[in-house]
Amino acid sequence: SQTIHQWPATLVQPVGSPLSLECTVEGTSNPNLYWYRQAAGRGLQLLFYSVGIGQISSEVPQNLSASRPQDRQFILSSKKLLLSDSGFYLCAWSRQGLNYGYTFGSGTRLTVV
Amino acid sequence: QKEVEQNSGPLSVPEGAIASLNCTYSDRGSQSFFWYRQYSGKSPELIMSIYSNGDKEDGRFTAQLNKASQYVSLLIRDSQPSDSATYLCAVTPPGGSYIPTFGRGTSLIVHP
Numbered sequence: 001s002q003t004i005h006q007w008p009a010t011l012v013q014p015v016g017s018p019l020s021l022e023c024t025v026e027g028t029s030n031p032n033l034y035w036y037r038q039a040a041g042r043g044l045q046l047l048f049y050s051v052g053i054g055q056i057s058s059e060v061p062q063n064l065s066a067s068r069p070q071d072r073q074f075i076l077s078s079k080k081l082l083l084s085d086s087g088f089y090l091c092a093w094s095r096q097g098l099n100y101g102y103t104f105g106s107g108t109r110l111t112v113v
Numbered sequence: 114q115k116e117v118e119q120n121s122g123p124l125s126v127p128e129g130a131i132a133s134l135n136c137t138y139s140d141r142g143s144q145s146f147f148w149y150r151q152y153s154g155k156s157p158e159l160i161m162s163i164y165s166n167g168d169k170e171d172g173r174f175t176a177q178l179n180k181a182s183q184y185v186s187l188l189i190r191d192s193q194p195s196d197s198a199t200y201l202c203a204v205t206p207p208g209g210s211y212i213p214t215f216g217r218g219t220s221l222i223v224h225p
Contacts, residue, residue, distance in 0.1 A: 042217065043201075044157075044215040094211075101147045101149075101159040101203070102147075103159065109154075
């Protein structure tokens with residue numbers, strides 16, 4: 001069976017510090033991978049998605065970046081965090097193709113102070 | 114612009130009742146429709162998918178799709194307090210990216 005791992009679960013970081021969130025998927029190959037952010041009381045905002053190694057599409061060109069160094073690994077990074085980066089970060093995967101929903105990781109709650 | 118609209122709620126129903134959650138979408142030609150359940154502080158979980166007009170049943174859950182009216186709904190029969198959560202509707206538009214648009218969710222409260 002397929003599983004998705006995301007860590008850390010909770011993170012408190014000062015403004016201006018770097019960020020690295022990691023997500024890995026097991027039990028499948030060539031998944032589509034996604035990073036979403038969910039701010040308090042708001043909907044899911046797609047940040048990045050990837051259909052293959054090294055292929056990253058950005059939906060929100062801010063101070064965040066993403067990388068996919070391996071087929072089942074997806075990393076979200078920032079060089080300098082802003083207060084507005086606080087939120088619930090979710091990694092998700094789906095199979096290639098149209099009619100498949102997402103499986104989400106357990107999420108990382110980031111608070112920038 | 115692609116839009117998926119949901120009433121934010123909260124929708125409050127008594128235990129054992131039918132909860133009806135609704136979602137409308139703007140992009141005619143949308144192809145895939147999903148319902149996710151999100152408990153407070155947790156990540157969303159896929160509970161239903163539907164692709165054709167009509168009803169699709171899975172246990173206590175029924176998804177209903179009407180493409181002509183651009184409307185998708187989720188019915189929860191025999192609602193339980195454990196069904197209390199936010200329900201997100203997601204719609205995949207036509208085109209090649211297959212990236213769904215999510216609604217903001219409807220909060221459901223099932224009271225004993």
